[in-house]
Amino acid sequence: MDEYDAVVVGGSVAGCTATTFLGRRGARVALLERSPNEDAYKVICTHAIQASGTGTLRRLGLVEQIEAAGGLRNHADLWTRRGWIRPRPPAGVNELPYGYNIRRERLDPMIRSLAASTDGVDYLPGATVTELIRDQTGRPRGVRATVGGEEREVHARVVIGADGRDSKVAELAGLPAKTKPNERFCYFAHYEDLTIPSGKPITIWNLEPGAAAAFVNEDGITVMGCMPTKDQLPEFRADLEGAFVRYFADLPEMPDLSAGQRVSKIMGRLDMSNIRRRASGPGVALVGDAAQASDPLWGVGCGWALQTGEWLANELAGALGSDRDIDRALARYRRQHRRALAAHHWLICDYATGRPLNRLERLLFTAGVRDQHVARAIVRLASRVATPQRVLTPGLIARAGWVSARMARAGGKST
Numbered sequence: 001m002d003e004y005d006a007v008v009v010g011g012s013v014a015g016c017t018a019t020t021f022l023g024r025r026g027a028r029v030a031l032l033e034r035s036p037n038e039d040a041y042k043v044i045c046t047h048a049i050q051a052s053g054t055g056t057l058r059r060l061g062l063v064e065q066i067e068a069a070g071g072l073r074n075h076a077d078l079w080t081r082r083g084w085i086r087p088r089p090p091a092g093v094n095e096l097p098y099g100y101n102i103r104r105e106r107l108d109p110m111i112r113s114l115a116a117s118t119d120g121v122d123y124l125p126g127a128t129v130t131e132l133i134r135d136q137t138g139r140p141r142g143v144r145a146t147v148g149g150e151e152r153e154v155h156a157r158v159v160i161g162a163d164g165r166d167s168k169v170a171e172l173a174g175l176p177a178k179t180k181p182n183e184r185f186c187y188f189a190h191y192e193d194l195t196i197p198s199g200k201p202i203t204i205w206n207l208e209p210g211a212a213a214a215f216v217n218e219d220g221i222t223v224m225g226c227m228p229t230k231d232q233l234p235e236f237r238a239d240l241e242g243a244f245v246r247y248f249a250d251l252p253e254m255p256d257l258s259a260g261q262r263v264s265k266i267m268g269r270l271d272m273s274n275i276r277r278r279a280s281g282p283g284v285a286l287v288g289d290a291a292q293a294s295d296p297l298w299g300v301g302c303g304w305a306l307q308t309g310e311w312l313a314n315e316l317a318g319a320l321g322s323d324r325d326i327d328r329a330l331a332r333y334r335r336q337h338r339r340a341l342a343a344h345h346w347l348i349c350d351y352a353t354g355r356p357l358n359r360l361e362r363l364l365f366t367a368g369v370r371d372q373h374v375a376r377a378i379v380r381l382a383s384r385v386a387t388p389q390r391v392l393t394p395g396l397i398a399r400a401g402w403v404s405a406r407m408a409r410a411g412g413k414s415t
Contacts, residue, residue, distance in 0.1 A: 002030060002122070002152070002153070002154050002155060003028075003155050003156070004028045004029060004030045004122075004142075004154065004155065004156040004157075005022070005027040005028045005029060005156060005157050005158070005320045006018075006019075006022055006027055006028075006029045006030070006156050006157065006158045006159075006160055006316065006320075007029070007030045007032065007142055007143055007154045007155075007156040007158075007159055007160065008022075008029060008030070008031045008032065008160045008162055009032050009127075009129050009143065009159070009160065009161055009162060009163050009168070009169050010032070010033065010034075010161065010162030010163035010164065010288070010290070011031055011032070011033025011034075011035075011112050011115070011123070011125070011162075012033075012042060012108060012111075012112075012162065012164075012288070012305070013107070013108070013111055013288060013302055013305040013306060013309070014162040014287040014288025014289070014290070014305035014306070014308055014309045015031065015033075015115075015160070015162030015163075015287065015288070015309065016031070016111040016112050016114065016115035016309070017056065017060065017111070017115075017287075017305065017306050017309025017310055017313070018160055018162065018287055018308075018309035018310070018312050018313050019031045019115040019118065019121055019309075020060060020111075020114055020115045020118050020121075020313075021059075021060075021309070021310055021313030021314070021317070022120075022313045022316060022317060023115070023118035023119055023120040023121045024118060024119075025313065025317035025318070026120065026317075027120060027316070027317065027320060028120045028121075028122075029118075029120060029121045029122070030121075030122050030124060030154050030156065031115055031116065031121055031122070031123045031124065032124045032127035032129065032143070032145060032147070032154070033112070033123070033124070033125050033126075033127060034126070034127060034128055034163075035125065035126070036125045036126035036148070037125070038109060038112065038113070038116075038125060039105075039108075039109045040108065040109075041103075041104040041105045041107070041108035041109065042104045042108060043104070043267060044186075044188060044267050044268070044269055045104050045188075045296075045301070045302070046188075046213070046215055046223065046225060046296060046299040046301075047101060047102065047103045047104055047107075047215055047217055047223050048074055048099065048100075048101050048202060048215050048299040048302070049074070049099040049100045049101075049102070049107075049302040049303050049306070050099045050299055050300055050302070050303035050304075050383045050384050050385075051074075051097035051098050051099045051303070051383035051384070051385050052099070052300075052303040052304070052307060052383060052384035052385050053099055053302060053303030053304070053305075053306035053307055054097070054098065054099050054100070056306040056307055056309075056310045057100070057306065059310065060111070060114065060306075061114075062110065062111065062114065063100075065110060066100050066102050066106075066107070066110070067100075069102065069106050069110070069218055070102070070106075070217075070218025070219055071100045071101060071102035071106070071107075071217075071218055072100065072101045072102070072201040072216060072217065072218065073095075073098040073099075073100060073201065074098055074099050074100055074101045074201040074202050074215075075087075075095075075096055075098055075200055075201060075202070076200055076201070076202035076203065076204060076379070076382075077198045077200045077202075077203050077204070078203075078204045078206065078365075078368075078378070078382075079203075079204070079205045079206065079251070079252055079253070080206045080208070080357075080365045080369075081208060082362070082365050082366045082369050083369040084252075084253075084369065085365065085368040085369055085375050085378060086198075086375070087372065087375040087376050087378070087379045088372055088375075090372070090376070096376065096379055097379065097380070097383055097385045099303060099383065101201045101202065101215050101216060101217045101218075102217060102218055103217050103218065103221065103223075106218065107302075124145075124147050124152075124154075125148075126147060126148045126149075127145045127146070127147040127148075127152075128145060128146045128147075129143045129144070129145045129163075129168055129169065129172075130143075130144050130145060130146060131143065131144040131172065132144075132159065132169075132172045132173060132284075133153060133155060139282050139283045139323070140158075140159045140173060140282070140283040140284045141155055141156070141157075141283070142154050142155035142156045142159065143156075143159060143169075157283070157320055157323075157326060158283055158284070158285065158316060158320070158326055158330075159173070159283060159284045159285075160284075160285050160286075160287060160312065161173070161284065161285070161286045161287070161290045161291075162286075162287050162288050162290055162305075162309070163290055164288070164289045164290060164293075165275050165289040165290070165293035167277070167286060167289075167290035169284065169286065169290065170277050170286055170290055173281055173284045174281070175277050175278050175281055175284070175286065176277065176278075177275045177276070177277050178275070178276050178277070179273050179274065179275050180273065180274040180275075180276075180349040180352065181273055181274075181352070181353070182271075182272040182273050182274055182295055182352040183209075183229055183230050183352060183353055183354030184209075184210065184211075184227045184228060184229055184230065184272065184295070184297065184352065184354065185227070185228065185230060185233060185236075185268060185269065185270045185271075185272065186225060186226070186227045186268055186269055186272060186296060186297075187225070187226055187236065187240070187244055187266050187267065187268035188223055188224065188225045188266070188267050188268065189223070189224055189244065189262050189264055189265070189266045189267070190221050190222070190223055190224075190262070190263050190264035191221070191222045191223075191224060191257065191260040191261060191262050191263065192220055192221060192222075192260055192261045192263050193220065193259065193260045193261055194214075194222045194224075194255040194256075194257070194259065194260035195255055195256075195259070196214055196216055196222065196255050197253040197254075197255065198253050200216075201215065201216045202214070202215055202216075202299075203253070205251050205252075205254075206357075206365075207251075208356050208357050209229055209351070209354045209355060209356055209357075210226070210227055210228045210229050210232075210247075211226070211227045211297055212224075212225065212226050212227070212247060212248055212251060212254075213225045213226075213227075214254075214255060221263070222255070222260070224248065224255075224257065226244060226247040226248065227296075227297050228247060229354045230354070233270070236268075240266055241266060244266050245257055269296075272295060272296060272352075273293075274293065274294055274295055274345065274348060274349045274352055275289075275292065275293040276291070276292045276293075276294075276342075276345055277290070277291055277292070278334065279291045279292075279308075279333060279334045279337040279338070280330035280331065280333055280334045281330070282323075282327055282330075283323070283326065283327070283330075284330075285312050285316075285330050285333060285334075287305065287308040287309045287312055288301070288304065288305035288308055288309065289301060289305065291308060291337060292304065292308075292337075292341055292345055294344070294345050294348045294349070295348045295349075295351070295352045297348075297351075297352075298348055298382065298384075300344070300348075300384055303384060304341060304384070307340075308337060308341075311333055311336050311337065311340075312333045315329040315330070315332045315333040315336075316329050316330075316333075339387075340387065343387055343388045343389060344384060344387065344388060347388055360392075360397070363397070363400045363401060363404055364377075364378060364396075364397075364400050365378075366400070366403075366404045366407065367399070367400035367401075367403035367404050367407075368400075370403055370407055371399070371400070371403045373396075373399060374396065374399060374400050374403060377391050377396050
């Protein structure tokens with residue numbers, strides 16, 4: 001029997017972040033990862049980390065390693081039917097907030113190695129959790145798992161589920177999911193030798209209500225992604241490659257896919273339901289997609305995995321001496337998670353219904369084409385460096401209305 005302060009189930013971005021920070025603060029942590037392969041990585045992903053996660057990467061000490069591996073600072077251009085939104089930094093500022101584009105086959109082993117090498121951490125690959133261990137009051141006290149083919153008990157003061165949108169820890173702990181449908185599906189493919197006319201690491205085409213995107217990554221690999229609405233699913237099922245290529249045809253400043261070489265199969269996910277769970281309960285917490293899995297159209301998964309892993313570790317560190325202190329820390333984490341992410345999730349779920357842009361969105365996108373203040377506000381919201389409440393202020397909306405009215409008087413496009 002093994003005794004730890006925390007057992008983390010899931011050795012990807014969120015779990016490794018929580019593990020690393022807890023280990024650095026003196027906790028003894030067991031990190032359980034289902035794959036026996038230390039180089040395992042998530043395949044279906046935008047491979048983009050939003051700017052909201054950059055601070056956590058710095059505190060982990062991974063920024064230099066990511067940049068040395070060729071990861072790109074990921075500024076974006078956005079096209080809508082109203083034109084291009086091309087944000088620029090304000091006067092006196094060198095750069096807008098940025099995250100990183102780096103493929104998960106580089107990122108996941110990097111952050112897993114960091115966690116596994118942290119003092120106080122025992123890394124257990126090839127582990128499948130089968131049951132929560134509970135005391136006589138029903139409180140979780142660890143997990144039973146199959147590790148390398150052997151049954152093993154791992155006892156801990158706190159169980160942390162970092163095991164993705166289909167979280168086994170959440171199921172065993174009785175933390176139910178609130179699920180909202182997503183009327184889109186997604187397909188991705190990796191290309192070499194593509195020239196991106198925008199010159200930006202991320203280019204997004206909002207097709208109202210579908211979307212297309214290009215993500216330039218290290219080693220000259222560009223991930224092309226499409227996210228059509230489900231009424232187009234029969235076309236993709238009948239001719240996947242043809243439908244994938246046709247989806248990008250005739251979009252403004254679209255790279256010529258025939259000029260590049262596709263170096264992966266076309267990969268997809270048909271069910272991208274939006275999931276949100278209570279982020280903690282007595283003796284148990286969820287991070288990353290286990291707590292909240294939002295539409296990948298917005299590329300929020302990696303950034304929020306980093307942030308939630310750090311938030312939880314910050315609250316738990318120094319609170320592992322008693323169950324009461326632990327539960328107070330978990331309640332603080334739950335409140336922070338809700339305060340920082342719930343409104344983002346609500347907006348994402350609302351747009352995932354497949355609806356067209358609403359009046360406010362049309363107003364902001366129209367103004368963002370001509371006005372850098374509005375364009376930068378769109379960046380702050382889309383990159384999740386600020387909550388919707390802090391971005392969508394009456395002042396911003398009034399400015400967007402004024403800009404749109406001027407455009408209409410000048411004969412430009414209006415809402």
